[in-house]
């Protein structure tokens with residue numbers, strides 16, 4: 001992760017010290033700023049793992065489903081088999097009992113409404129053990145509503161230096177940036193308006209090795225409008241750079257609920273069934289071609305890896321909620337997939 005060192009330090013301090021009563025630490029700001037990334041960093045931080053008896057993570061999202069959320073939460077605590085037939089109240093009760101007397105950390109990622117917040121928070125006891133909830137949202141009204149003692153944290157945009165650092169890291173990984181790309185690279189980073197999501201998407205345009213010449217970088221630089229806050233332009237241009245087959249594969253994500261991790265095997269079977277995957281002229285099977293498509297989309301940073309298997313290959317993937325909105329809008333406009341039409 002690039003940047004936000006001071007923010008991380010300050011938030012850790014708020015999480016491990018302060019009142020014994022339950023407290024809510026809110027991180028808010030526009031989509032693509034890095035709220036989920038920062039919350040994940042805090043959640044996995046050594047000081048946090050040492051401090052709390054139990055850590056739980058749930059993603060609330062727009063299509064909020066209380067039962068699914070209770071299952072997500074209970075999954076951190078017990079085997080789910082015994083809970084399948086329980087009512088929502090029983091599930092909440094079980095959660096409450098498991099957390100009673102413990103010091104827990106809960107992350108609620110992406111809260112959309114105060115009703116959802118009330119529902120989520122209900123089974124969480126306050127036993128004066130120094131438990132904490134981290135809440136992320138794009139809505140300021142939610143943080144005001146949820147505030148207990150700590151003031152909400154409005155996540156800032158990246159500085160130009162941080163933007164350039166992230167772009168370099170994404171494009172060149174461990175390697176150095178060639179001298180001739182420095183100046184144009186910095187200009188491109190500046191045009192991303194300090195939004196990490198915009199930066200990783202632009203980096204995706206340079207993912208392939210033959211995309212490392214000044215001419216191509218200048219072309220991309222010119223195609224970006226100056227200071228594109230909001231990111232739609234950058235998503236559009238990442239999308240336009242893809243071959244048509246891959247564009248279809250991206251739009252297909254709109255048929256899954258927002259923020260849902262999709263198992264890779266299932267996704268590839270569906271792409272093949274929808275005829276998105278073209279048979280290769282060589283001996284590669286359709287599954288292998290589909291895997292190539294997926295790796296290409298991951299390389300372009302349009303698709304993010306949610307889970308990996310033991311050998312580091314992607315096992316479940318998802319797209320950022322802004323890219324989900326974009327795909328839904330495109331799919332709707334292009335009358336792509338009847339199933340998506342029916343969902344709206």
Ligand SMILES: Nc1ncnc2c1ncn2[C@@H]1O[C@H](COP(=O)(O)OP(=O)(O)O)[C@@H](O)[C@H]1O
Nearest residue numbers: 001002003031032033034035036037196197200
């Ligand atoms: N500090 C960071 N360092 C590296 N990459 C980041 C950072 N913040 C965000 N990103 C990248 O930007 C994209 C959007 O970040 P995310 O945390 O999903 O934003 P938000 O939750 O605010 O919408 C992700 O692909 C993430 O990997």
Ligand SMILES: [Mg+2]
Nearest residue numbers: 035036109110
């Ligand atoms: Mg997020």
